[in-house]
Amino acid sequence: MVYRWHQNYFYILYISGHFYISEFVFFTEEERRVRANDREYNEKFQYASNCIMTSKYNIITFLPVNLFEQFQEVANTYFLFLLILQLIPQISSLSWFTTIVPLVLVLSITAVKDATDDYVSLTHTHSKEKWMNVRVGDIIKLENNQFVAADLLLLSSSEPHGLCYIETAELDGETNMKVRQSLSVTSELGDPNNLAQFDGEVVCEPPNNKLDRFCGTLYWKDCKYLLSNQNMLLRGCVLRNTESCYGLVIFAGPDTKLMQNSGRTKFKRTSIDRLMNTLVLWIFGFLVCMGVILAIGNAVWEKEVGALFQSFLPWDPPVDNFLFSAFLSFWSYVIILNTVVPISLYVSVEVIRLGHSYFINWDRRMFCSRSNTAAEARTTTLNEELGQVEYIFSDKTGTLTQNIMTFNKCSINGHAYGEKHDSFQVQPLDFSAWNPLADRHFCFYDQSLLEAVMAGEPAVHEFFRVLSLCHTVMSEEKSEGELVYKAQSPDEGALVTAARNFGFVFRSRTPGTVTTQELGKAVTYMLLAILDFNNIRKRMSVIVRNPEGRIRLYCKGADTVLFERLHSCNHELMNITSDHLNEYAGDGLRTLAVAYRDLPEEQWEAWAERFRGADKATDCRDDRLAAAYEEIEQDMMLLGATAIEDKLQEGVPETIAILSLANIKIWVLTGDKQETAVNIGYSCKMLTDNMTEIFIVNGHTVQSIREELSLLPRQHFSFSFFSLYL
Numbered sequence: 001m002v003y004r005w006h007q008n009y010f011y012i013l014y015i016s017g018h019f020y021i022s023e024f025v026f027f028t029e030e031e032r033r034v035r036a037n038d039r040e041y042n043e044k045f046q047y048a049s050n051c052i053m054t055s056k057y058n059i060i061t062f063l064p065v066n067l068f069e070q071f072q073e074v075a076n077t078y079f080l081f082l083l084i085l086q087l088i089p090q091i092s093s094l095s096w097f098t099t100i101v102p103l104v105l106v107l108s109i110t111a112v113k114d115a116t117d118d119y120v121s122l123t124h125t126h127s128k129e130k131w132m133n134v135r136v137g138d139i140i141k142l143e144n145n146q147f148v149a150a151d152l153l154l155l156s157s158s159e160p161h162g163l164c165y166i167e168t169a170e171l172d173g174e175t176n177m178k179v180r181q182s183l184s185v186t187s188e189l190g191d192p193n194n195l196a197q198f199d200g201e202v203v204c205e206p207p208n209n210k211l212d213r214f215c216g217t218l219y220w221k222d223c224k225y226l227l228s229n230q231n232m233l234l235r236g237c238v239l240r241n242t243e244s245c246y247g248l249v250i251f252a253g254p255d256t257k258l259m260q261n262s263g264r265t266k267f268k269r270t271s272i273d274r275l276m277n278t279l280v281l282w283i284f285g286f287l288v289c290m291g292v293i294l295a296i297g298n299a300v301w302e303k304e305v306g307a308l309f310q311s312f313l314p315w316d317p318p319v320d321n322f323l324f325s326a327f328l329s330f331w332s333y334v335i336i337l338n339t340v341v342p343i344s345l346y347v348s349v350e351v352i353r354l355g356h357s358y359f360i361n362w363d364r365r366m367f368c369s370r371s372n373t374a375a376e377a378r379t380t381t382l383n384e385e386l387g388q389v390e391y392i393f394s395d396k397t398g399t400l401t402q403n404i405m406t407f408n409k410c411s412i413n414g415h416a417y418g419e420k421h422d423s424f425q426v427q428p429l430d431f432s433a434w435n436p437l438a439d440r441h442f443c444f445y446d447q448s449l450l451e452a453v454m455a456g457e458p459a460v461h462e463f464f465r466v467l468s469l470c471h472t473v474m475s476e477e478k479s480e481g482e483l484v485y486k487a488q489s490p491d492e493g494a495l496v497t498a499a500r501n502f503g504f505v506f507r508s509r510t511p512g513t514v515t516t517q518e519l520g521k522a523v524t525y526m527l528l529a530i531l532d533f534n535n536i537r538k539r540m541s542v543i544v545r546n547p548e549g550r551i552r553l554y555c556k557g558a559d560t561v562l563f564e565r566l567h568s569c570n571h572e573l574m575n576i577t578s579d580h581l582n583e584y585a586g587d588g589l590r591t592l593a594v595a596y597r598d599l600p601e602e603q604w605e606a607w608a609e610r611f612r613g614a615d616k617a618t619d620c621r622d623d624r625l626a627a628a629y630e631e632i633e634q635d636m637m638l639l640g641a642t643a644i645e646d647k648l649q650e651g652v653p654e655t656i657a658i659l660s661l662a663n664i665k666i667w668v669l670t671g672d673k674q675e676t677a678v679n680i681g682y683s684c685k686m687l688t689d690n691m692t693e694i695f696i697v698n699g700h701t702v703q704s705i706r707e708e709l710s711l712l713p714r715q716h717f718s719f720s721f722f723s724l725y726l
């Protein structure tokens with residue numbers, strides 16, 4: 001079958017029991033060129049439009065495709081075959097409707113079930129009809145809480161500095177908000193009339209499934225601007241905390257990163273289906289044997305006895321010998337004995353499936369009273385499929401844990417703060433008395449840290465200064481003194497809030513400055529560079545110039561990477577701090593180390609030159625930037641470490657315990673420190689005390705991990721806990 005669908009051809013192939021829908025595109029895209037507001041130009045490239053079909057059937061294809069699927073059921077084919085046999089008068093032993101009625105009944109019940117399954121999945125994914133008409137190169141407006149309909153380049157937003165906030169739960173499952181920012185040249189366009197005149201051209205990578213990367217260039221008014229993932233809004237995200245924004249459609253429909261990540265719909269067969277088919281085949285084999293035995297009996301009788309009665313009991317006209325008579329009686333017996341093949345089995349299984357799916361929907365224990373939603377089985381085979389699960393792959397933060405981070409403890413200059421020493425001190429500290437900007441929801445119990453701040457200990461001050469400066473949090477001041485932080489990473493939100501309560505209040509930022517209020521005094525730092533975080537670097541830094549003109553680099557990140565980059569004079573402090581860190585990790589807390597480095601003017605100038613070169617590079621930009629970062633993040637002075645708590649979600653340990661009883665193996669992905677990860681493993685009952693041998697596979701390359709794995713005895717695979725550091 002071939003469908004023509006928006007310039008691309010789709011073939012439905014049937015190979016060894018599976019349907020494959022293959023897309024045949026007549027050109028392979030090497031780079032994408034999109035000119036804003038110029039449909040005529042963009043149409044030349046025949047990019048896919050924003051129409052997406054997620055359902056298996058449509059009205060025309062339903063009957064043939066569904067029948068084709070159903071006749072893969074051995075029993076259905078068998079009954080069709082019987083029906084054909086019945087039409088031959090010489091062997092027809094039963095009236096034709098005894099087979100056709102059950103067959104038609106089974107076929108139509110299954111067809112109705114398939115059609116409803118498909119319709120449900122269609123209505124769930126395809127509610128926004130109007131987005132179908134969006135084409136590549138259009139500029140569209142999005143409003144708060146709307147789903148992003150295609151992959152867009154953010155042009156401008158209602159928020160200052162072209163910022164906008166998105167929730168990416170549909171894409172990566174993370175519930176925290178992320179920030180995107182438009183280029184400053186386009187964010188100035190603002191009003192719709194200017195945007196209608198915008199005629200920039202984007203040249204970028206072809207459609208791909210990498211959710212966290214985008215690389216392209218915007219050409220506009222003889223200038224060239226580099227684009228990154230930070231400028232993109234992907235289909236499936238939801239706009240939050242942003243009144244409205246405008247975006248240029250770069251990828252639409254099947255080319256969007258969301259769709260590129262989803263596999264094609266395949267005809268699914270559960271293992272019960274396969275088991276039933278095998279059983280039916282065996283029963284059919286038995287039936288054939290019976291037929292053969294009876295036909296042999298017929299042949300013997302016809303030869304020995306029947307032949308003697310030829311004049312009274314003549315053979316029917318086309319039959320002229322006993323062998324042919326036996327051949328015909330074989331088929332008659334196949335028809336007569338057909339009831340041994342249980343066609344009702346299929347109907348019963350379908351009915352049971354339907355019943356099970358309703359049991360799931362009605363299950364009170366799967367009802368969430370907070371959001372007033374019940375569990376919903378969207379396919380009737382769900383129960384069987386769940387029963388087949390052997391492995392569960394889960395993310396840790398936000399899936400097992402609540403993703404609500406609280407600043408719990410810290411170690412500054414070798415001193416540990418935050419222990420709850422005694423039972424007297426149950427009241428959290430009251431910050432509002434001396435700090436009007438304090439966040440009332442922040443709880444901390446250790447008085448001595450507050451005393452250290454008040455006593456003016458320089459290390460403590462510098463520690464909180466790092467926390468208030470080195471981050472990517474945005475702040476919003478609705479009314480004087482009422483600060484709201486919008487953090488991309490909840491860890492950072494917790495750290496900045498802690499600094500805020502201890503008197504180092506982050507107030508606002510512009511692309512070139514950060515303004516803080518340090519113990520009541522407003523201070524504006526020049527923000528010279530942000531060396532952003534990524535999961536390979538495991539750290540982030542900022543370089544700032546304070547009002548006195550001194551330049552400092554502030555860095556925070558994983559202790560493993562930070563400790564390697566400290567100045568040698570930190571040896572002793574490093575040992576004490578790492579003892580504290582181990583203690584924190586032992587409690588399952590997330591840890592970060594913080595450090596600083598003084599930069600003389602000449603050194604900064606020289607490095608800034610190289611940094612700008614790397615930043616402008618078009619090829620290997622990431623590698624060159626990483627090398628530049630590496631160069632400056634050296635010889636740092638350690639300040640201390642922080643410990644943040646992220647509580648487990650309700651019921652996680654119980655659920656995991658039940659899952660492991662069912663022998664389901666669970667893999668959890670986390671970027672935490674190894675000790676923290678192991679401890680969380682224990683607290684959520686993934687690891688238990690009777691697992692005496694826990695293997696930690698610790699390698700940095702695929703090769704080294706493979707070697708370590710090959711050392712493990714095979715049977716340990718199901719019980720061991722891996723922490724892969726790639």
Ligand SMILES: Nc1ncnc2c1ncn2[C@@H]1O[C@H](COP(=O)(O)OP(=O)(O)OP(=O)(O)O)[C@@H](O)[C@H]1O
Binds near residue numbers: 395669670
């Ligand atoms: N904003 C940040 N600034 C500096 N360092 C960070 C930041 N976020 C995380 N890190 C460090 O980088 C390491 C890896 O973080 P990453 O965000 O890649 O982990 P993750 O995959 O998100 O893990 P999880 O899901 O457990 O949070 C962390 O252990 C932490 O030490």
Ligand SMILES: [Mg+2]
Binds near residue numbers: 397489671
């Ligand atoms: Mg993280």
